[in-house]
Amino acid sequence: MKVSVVFFLIILFPFSFFAQSKISGIVTDKKGVPIFGANVYLTGTYDGTTSDQNGNFTFETTETGVQTLTVSYVSFETFTMIDDVLKLKNLKVVLRDDVNSLETVTISAGSFSAGDNSKISVLKPMDIVTTASAVGDFVGALQTLPGTTTVAEDGRLFVRGGDAGETQIFIDGIRVFTPYSPTTNNIPTRGRYSPFLFDGITFSTGGYSAEYGQALSSVLLLNTIDEPVQEKTNIAIMSVGGGVGHTEKWDNSSLSLNTSYVNLAPYIAVLPDRNTWEKPFETASGEAVFRQKIGDGLLKVYGAFDSSNFELTQEDINLAEGLYFKLNNKNFYTNASYSEKLNKGWSIFGGGSYTYANTKVNIDKAHIKDVENSAHLKLKLNKRFSNYFKLNFGVEQFLTDFDEKYNASDFSANIRFKNNLSAFFTEADIIFSRKLALKLGARGEYSELFKEVTVSPRVSFAFKTGKNSQLSLAYGDFFQQPDNEILKFTTDVEAQHTQHYILNYQYAANNRIFRAELFRKQYNKLVTYNETIPDVNSLFNNTGNGYAQGLDVFWRDNESIKNVDYWVSYSYLDTERKYKDYPIKATPNFANTHNLSVVAKYWIDDWKSQIGFSYQYGSGRTYTDLNSPGFLQKKTRDYNSVSLNWAYLLSQQKILYFSINNAFAFKNVNGYQYANTPDANGNFARRKLLPAADQFFFVGFFWTISEDGKNNQLDNL
Amino acid sequence: MQNVLTYLSIVLTAFFMQVEAQTTSTEVSKPTKYQQGMQKAFKLWQEDKSWEAANLFERIATAETDKWLPPYYVAQINIINSFTEKDAAKLKAQLDKAQNFINDATAISKGNPELLVLQAQLYTAWIVFDGQQYGMTYSPKAAALYNQALAIAPENPRIILAKAEWDIGSAKYFNQTIDTYCKDLQRAIELFANFKPEGEFYPTYGEKRAKQIVAESCK
Numbered sequence: 001m002k003v004s005v006v007f008f009l010i011i012l013f014p015f016s017f018f019a020q021s022k023i024s025g026i027v028t029d030k031k032g033v034p035i036f037g038a039n040v041y042l043t044g045t046y047d048g049t050t051s052d053q054n055g056n057f058t059f060e061t062t063e064t065g066v067q068t069l070t071v072s073y074v075s076f077e078t079f080t081m082i083d084d085v086l087k088l089k090n091l092k093v094v095l096r097d098d099v100n101s102l103e104t105v106t107i108s109a110g111s112f113s114a115g116d117n118s119k120i121s122v123l124k125p126m127d128i129v130t131t132a133s134a135v136g137d138f139v140g141a142l143q144t145l146p147g148t149t150t151v152a153e154d155g156r157l158f159v160r161g162g163d164a165g166e167t168q169i170f171i172d173g174i175r176v177f178t179p180y181s182p183t184t185n186n187i188p189t190r191g192r193y194s195p196f197l198f199d200g201i202t203f204s205t206g207g208y209s210a211e212y213g214q215a216l217s218s219v220l221l222l223n224t225i226d227e228p229v230q231e232k233t234n235i236a237i238m239s240v241g242g243g244v245g246h247t248e249k250w251d252n253s254s255l256s257l258n259t260s261y262v263n264l265a266p267y268i269a270v271l272p273d274r275n276t277w278e279k280p281f282e283t284a285s286g287e288a289v290f291r292q293k294i295g296d297g298l299l300k301v302y303g304a305f306d307s308s309n310f311e312l313t314q315e316d317i318n319l320a321e322g323l324y325f326k327l328n329n330k331n332f333y334t335n336a337s338y339s340e341k342l343n344k345g346w347s348i349f350g351g352g353s354y355t356y357a358n359t360k361v362n363i364d365k366a367h368i369k370d371v372e373n374s375a376h377l378k379l380k381l382n383k384r385f386s387n388y389f390k391l392n393f394g395v396e397q398f399l400t401d402f403d404e405k406y407n408a409s410d411f412s413a414n415i416r417f418k419n420n421l422s423a424f425f426t427e428a429d430i431i432f433s434r435k436l437a438l439k440l441g442a443r444g445e446y447s448e449l450f451k452e453v454t455v456s457p458r459v460s461f462a463f464k465t466g467k468n469s470q471l472s473l474a475y476g477d478f479f480q481q482p483d484n485e486i487l488k489f490t491t492d493v494e495a496q497h498t499q500h501y502i503l504n505y506q507y508a509a510n511n512r513i514f515r516a517e518l519f520r521k522q523y524n525k526l527v528t529y530n531e532t533i534p535d536v537n538s539l540f541n542n543t544g545n546g547y548a549q550g551l552d553v554f555w556r557d558n559e560s561i562k563n564v565d566y567w568v569s570y571s572y573l574d575t576e577r578k579y580k581d582y583p584i585k586a587t588p589n590f591a592n593t594h595n596l597s598v599v600a601k602y603w604i605d606d607w608k609s610q611i612g613f614s615y616q617y618g619s620g621r622t623y624t625d626l627n628s629p630g631f632l633q634k635k636t637r638d639y640n641s642v643s644l645n646w647a648y649l650l651s652q653q654k655i656l657y658f659s660i661n662n663a664f665a666f667k668n669v670n671g672y673q674y675a676n677t678p679d680a681n682g683n684f685a686r687r688k689l690l691p692a693a694d695q696f697f698f699v700g701f702f703w704t705i706s707e708d709g710k711n712n713q714l715d716n717l
Numbered sequence: 718m719q720n721v722l723t724y725l726s727i728v729l730t731a732f733f734m735q736v737e738a739q740t741t742s743t744e745v746s747k748p749t750k751y752q753q754g755m756q757k758a759f760k761l762w763q764e765d766k767s768w769e770a771a772n773l774f775e776r777i778a779t780a781e782t783d784k785w786l787p788p789y790y791v792a793q794i795n796i797i798n799s800f801t802e803k804d805a806a807k808l809k810a811q812l813d814k815a816q817n818f819i820n821d822a823t824a825i826s827k828g829n830p831e832l833l834v835l836q837a838q839l840y841t842a843w844i845v846f847d848g849q850q851y852g853m854t855y856s857p858k859a860a861a862l863y864n865q866a867l868a869i870a871p872e873n874p875r876i877i878l879a880k881a882e883w884d885i886g887s888a889k890y891f892n893q894t895i896d897t898y899c900k901d902l903q904r905a906i907e908l909f910a911n912f913k914p915e916g917e918f919y920p921t922y923g924e925k926r927a928k929q930i931v932a933e934s935c936k
Contacts, residue, residue, distance in 0.1 A: 039772035041779075046754045048776045050769045072775070075810035098810075199854075230861040510805075511847070608891075652891055706857075 024058040025091025027051045027071055035095060038073040043080070061085060071095065077387070097434045099387050131599055132614035133643040135659060135698055138201065139180075139191040142220070143616075144597040146517070146552035146569040147205035150618035150639055151590050153670040153691060155188030156180055159205050160521060161548030161575030161591045162217030165483045169220045170212065172300060174335045175398070177355040177374040181283065181308050184325045186670060186689055187275075192306060192331065194258050197289050199225045205552070206500040206519055207474030210425040210441030210458045211380070211392065216480045216498045217521070224289050224302055228254050232706035236260070239699040240267055252293040259286040273693035276313040276322065283308035297340030304333045317675050317687045319364075326362040331355070345384035349394075352377040366408040372484070375399040392441075393426035402484050415488045415536070419481065420448040427458070435464040445479060449491050454479040460502075468509035474502040482527045490540045497524040511558035520549040526579035534581075546577025546585065566600035586632040587622050589671060594619040612645040612659075626674045626684040640666040653704045661696040668694070751781055755918050758790070767794050778821065785826035786918050792818035792835060799842050808846060815839055830866035831920055834879050837862040859883070874908035875923040877901050882926075885934060899935035902927050 023042075027035045034055025041048020047061035061067075067085050072078040076095035081088075127141060134140030139157055142148065149158040156164035169179040171193070183189040200223035212219045234245035243260035264280040285306030292299045307330045313322040337351030357372040380394030400419040406412060427441030441458040460474035479495040486493065499522045507514040526544025534540070556567035573593055578585040596617040603610050620635030628634075645659035662668075668691060675685040748756070754777045762770035771794040778787035795815035802808040816839060823832050840855035840862075863880040870876055881901040888895045909924040 037768050037772075039775055041772075041776045044780050046750060046773075046776055046780055048772070050772045070779070074814050075807065229857045230864075649891075651893075652887060 020060045020062055021064070021085045021088075022058060022060050023047075023069070023085065023088040023091075024056075025089070025093055027055045027057065027073070027093045027095060029076070029095055030097070035073055035076070038071055038076075038095070040069070040071050040093075042085070043068040043070045099431045099434055130601060130610065130612055130645075130647070132612035132645040132659060133599075133616060133641065133661060134614075135661065135696070137190045138193070138195045138198075138222075142201075142203050144567070144569060144599050144614065145203060145205075146515075146554050146571045146595075146597075147218075148571070148595065149573070149591055150595055150616055151621075152618075152639060152641070152668060153186045153188055153689065154590070155183070155190060157218065157220065158590050159218035160519060160550065160571075161546075161573055161577070161588075162521075163588070163590055166215060166217035166480065167220060168212065168215035168218075169222065171222045171302060171335055171353075172224055172337045172351065173211070173221070173349065173380070174337060174351050174353040174378060175214070175376040176333060176353070177372065177376075177400070178331055178333070178357045181306070181331075182327060182329050182359055182361075184312075184327065185314060187281075187692060192285070192333075193222070193304060194260070194285075194287060197224050197256060197258060197287060197302075198222045205517075206521065207458070207460055207476050207502045209439070210427045210443040210456065211394070213396075213423055213425070213443050213445060213456070213478070214398070214421070214480050216478050216496060216523070224300060225256070226298060226300075227291065228256055230706055232704055234258075235703045235705070237701045238262075239697070240264055254291050256289045257286070258288070260284075271693065271697070274315070274690060275692050277310070278313065278326075279309065279311035281308065281310040294338075295340070297338060299336070299338045301336045302334065304331075306331050315687065317673050317685060324362065324364055326360075328360040330358045332357075347382045347384075349380040349382070350378070366406065368407075369405045371403045373401045388431045390429040391426070392429070394424070396423040396425070397421070398423075400484075402488060404488055413536070417449070417487055417491060419487060421481070422446045422448075437462045445495075447481065447495065449487075450481075450494055452494055454495055454497075465505075469505070469507040472502070472504040472506070474500065474504070476500050486527050486529075486534070486540065489534055489536050489538060493527055493540055494525055494542045496526050496542070496544075498522060499524075512560075513554070513556045515552075515554040517552045518550075519552070520547070522547055523577055523579075526577065528579055529581055532581050544577065544579035544582075546575065546579065548573060548575035548577075548591070550574055563603040563605070564600060566598065568599075569595075569597040571595040583631055589622050589632065592619045592621045592635075608649040610647045612643075612647075614643045616641045616643075621671065623671045624674075625672075626678075626686075636669050636671055639668050640664075641668065642666075653706070655702045657698075657700040657702060659698045661698075662694055665694045751777065751784070752917070755786070759918075762794070767798060770794060775818075778818070783825060785822040785829065785832070788818040788822040788825075789832065789835065789920075792816075792822065792839070796835070796839050796842050800845060805846075812839060812842055812846075815842075828869060830870040830873060830876055833862045833866040833869075834876055837866075837879070837883075872908060874905040874912055874927070875920065877905040877908070878923050878927045878930075881905065882930060885930070889934075895934065899931065902931050902935060906931065 025040075027038045027040065029035060034053070035051060036053045036055065038051040038055075038057070039048065040051060040057045040059070042061055042063055045061065045063055045067075047059060047063060049057050049059040051057045063085055065084060066082060067088075068080055068082050069088055069091075070078060070080050071093050073095060075098050077098045079093055079095055131141040131144055133144065137155075139155065142157060143150065147160050149161075151158050154164065157167045158164055159167055169176045179192060180189040181192055202221040204219050204221070206218065208219050212221075228247045228249060230247070231249050232247050234243070236243040241260060241262035243258065245256070245258040247256040248254065261284050263282045265282070268277055268280045283306060285304065287304040288302070290301045309328045311326040313324050316323040333353065333355050335351065335353035337349065339347065339349045341347045353376045355372065355374040357370070359370045361368045375398070377397045378394060380392065383391045385391065398419075398421040401416075402419070403414075403416045405414050423443060423445040425441065425443040427439060430438045430440070432438070439458075439460045443456045443458065445454045445456075446452070456477035456479060458476040460472060462470055462472040464470045476499070478498045478500065481487070481495050482493055501520045502517060503519075504515065504517040523544070523546040525542040526546065528541045528544045529538045531538045550571060550573040553570045554567065558565045571594070573591060573595070575591045576585045576587050594617070596615075598613075598615040600613045601610055602613075616639070618639040620638055622632040623634055623636060624630070624632050625634040641662045642664050643659065643661045644663050645657065648656045650656055670689040670691065672686045673689055678684050754773065758770045758773040758777065761767075761773060771791050774787045774790040774794070778784075778791060781787060792815040795811045795818070799808050799811045799815070802811060819832060819836055819839060823829070826832065837859040840851075840859040843851040843855050844859075860883065863876070863883055866876045867880055881898040885895050885898045888898065905927045906924065909927065912921070912924075914921050
């Protein structure tokens with residue numbers, strides 16, 4: 001075909017074969033502004049030129065016939081046209097903005113990303129661990145972001161009036177069933193996983209993608225490192241234990257191992273707290289990530305095992321001798337995923353996870369043993385039709401087998417249930433221009449246990465309002481099954497439901513980010529029951545409901561003050577709900593009205609030190625005062641805490657680290673416990689629920705051994 | 718920590734090369750179209766028309782899909798020019814473009830130490846642009862690339878120089894001795910004296926810079 005066209009042209013224009021043709025025209029952007037410096041050429045030849053200051057170009061070529069003219073310029077889409085060289089005269093070439101470039105609008109409603117190179121990230125990977133109040137816990141660092149509530153005695157994430165169970169955690173897109181170490185009253189837990197193995201964290205406080213389900217309020221997405229940079233060994237010696245990590249690299253694969261041992265016994269011996277510890281908290285954990293490149297694909301296998309135990313007697317107003325509690329937990333989590341870019345814009349992702357959790361608890365004289373086996377399987381396909389349209393779809397299967405054995409002197413029981421859930425999701429990303437983008441998705445789920453189908457539409461939309469600012473809107477329906485604590489007593493319930501409405505404004509320029517987000521969350525079909533502590537004989541219903549609404553504000557500035565990086569988060573929250581055994585609609589005790597965090601980091605060059613500061617404020621949380629009428633009608637005093645840390649670089653690879661939580665020893669009260677029965681005057685006695693200790697001190701020494709002698713663990717602190 | 722890196726990388730910027738003439742053609746016979754094109758591009762570059770040179774290298778790159786040098790030079794010009802670019806959006810676009818051309822060149826010539834060094838220099842450009850954001854991620858990557866390049870070509874003076882300069886930057890910051898790196902530089906200078914590029918239009922820069930650092934830092 002091509003040959004015959006060329007032949008035809010040669011016959012028609014025999015002389016042009018030897019003559020030089022002149023190609024000319026002008027290059028502008030959409031608004032008609034000339035583009036200077038664009039590369040204009042015939043593809044596959046050396047003939048071409050660079051457009052001048054007025055956007056004009058002229059060049060000669062000895063090529064003939066049909067050719068491809070290409071015009072390219074940085075941050076614009078490359079333009080091509082196919083025509084006879086003789087017709088390539090006085091052309092008007094208009095270049096379109098490249099929507100892949102950084103100035104393109106991104107959907108930001110509801111989500112904070114950390115460490116993504118190409119997008120605006122609110123937190124950088126190292127922030128997860130250099131935040132003074134976090135003491136190396138990534139969940140602790142996220143608690144300095146707006147949308148979270150300070151629930152100091154718990155340690156888990158409470159998002160926008162939701163309880164901790166409403167946030168789901170995913171590693172490489174695969175669900176983590178038991179993300180936190182179990183603990184007891186008034187002893188905060190920590191995230192199980194070390195921040196050391198992750199390089200991307202996205203924290204979404206609402207309106208998230210249809211890919212993620214079974215979360216009413218929030219998702220936290222953690223991605224393991226694809227390819228470690230170099231081989232190295234990390235050694236940590238800490239006042240509460242120690243850790244060793246090692247990374248080994250081969251041609252197409254690598255392995256990272258991380259182990260740690262924490263024992264609070266020596267610390268508590270020196271600085272006793274308010275509990276009587278028979279056996280202070282002790283945990284041993286190990287994690288490993290193995291990565292193997294297979295052709296264009298990448299296989300990742302992640303495994304984590306931890307074992308923790310403690311034994312204590314806590315003060316209790318109803319028990320003169322205190323409440324005895326002993327815990328033994330073994331948890332194993334593994335996750336494998338494979339991703340590959342296929343031809344023609346397709347890519348595939350497949351993965352699965354398996355969790356085994358074995359918890360033995362002794363409370364007073366009762367003995368409870370829970371065994372949970374859970375798995376999640378996922379297959380996802382992605383098709384990129386063009387820079388303007390992408391489609392994502394997949395299927396998922398969740399499997400849970402829960403078994404509990406309860407033994408007390410007067411009663412024993414064995415409860416077991418299986419909970420299987422299938423899901424399908426699809427989502428389209430449509431970019432209309434650099435200024436306008438839309439994400440449309442839907443998720444369908446089928447629960448085998450409830451014989452119930454749910455459908456959740458999700459929509460988000462972003463519009464650029466200026467060079468550095470944008471508005472995003474999001475709406476979504478979210479379903480989540482009641483947790484194991486309910487399902488072990490009844491399966492005659494339905495999924496709980498929320499709807500999110502989000503309006504987000506974001507301004508980002510010159511290392512400063514401002515975000516403000518208005519939200520409304522409607523709760524429906526929350527599980528209710530008729531007894532304070534439910535059991536198999538309780539009546540369960542899905543008649544609960546509630547709402548949460550408010551404003552989240554975030555400001556980060558890395559520019560104004562030299563060597564200082566700081567951020568401020570403020571959240572206003574108004575929420576009420578009727579669920580569990582609530583007699584009326586009320587603000588739950590894990591929600592409060594005002595939350596403020598200020599985090600600052602100051603680099604002192606002469607001292608080779610980074611000083612960190614973090615202030616957390618939370619207005620009072622509700623509690624029920626039994627001596628006056630009402631339910632959750634009173635509020636505790638406000639929460640305040642200032643934490644400080646200091647990282648000192650002894651040399652390139654040795655770091656000394658100190659931190660102190662609640663440096664000014666504010667006396668915080670988490671709530672009150674009331675006596676079960678009134679005294680002679682008809683008064684219910686009460687005691688304050690105080691933190692186990694007002695302050696926490698930490699000293700650590702971190703040493704990295706690597707080939708190049710440069711790497712250190714500052715980013716792991 | 719980011720300040721360490723900023724310091725490092727500012728030192729490194731100076732390293733970006735004095736373009737050295739690439740005019741001698743080894744062949745006596747009539748130059749090919751490729752040779753003519755490359756020579757013309759180098760001439761534009763020497764005339765300070767670096768963007769025009771980059772455009773010509775880009776044209777050659779699209780025409781000669783089996784040669785790694787044209788995309789190498791497109792990437793290099795984009796990287797060098799990014800150090801003086803003030804507009805953040807444009808700078809990022811240039812570095813992204815450079816990365817694409819490094820990827821193209823790497824696909825043609827795998828495990829090429831010159832490309833590894835260029836990749837390390839691209840990371841350096843990101844670090845210079847925003848040390849706080851990119852320093853932590855990119856500085857170990859750059860360091861690893863220098864090691865990798867040196868393992869492949871232990872006798873290439875340009876790689877010895879690039880790695881030594883990177884090392885001197887951080888050693889100075891921590892008040893550590895730089896004697897070993899000065900020895901490396903001396904060795905690089907000796908190797909430069911007899912350095913024969915592997916082929917026509919291969920990179921040859923670095924000798925002047927090595928002498929300059931020795932004069933400034935190694936006493």
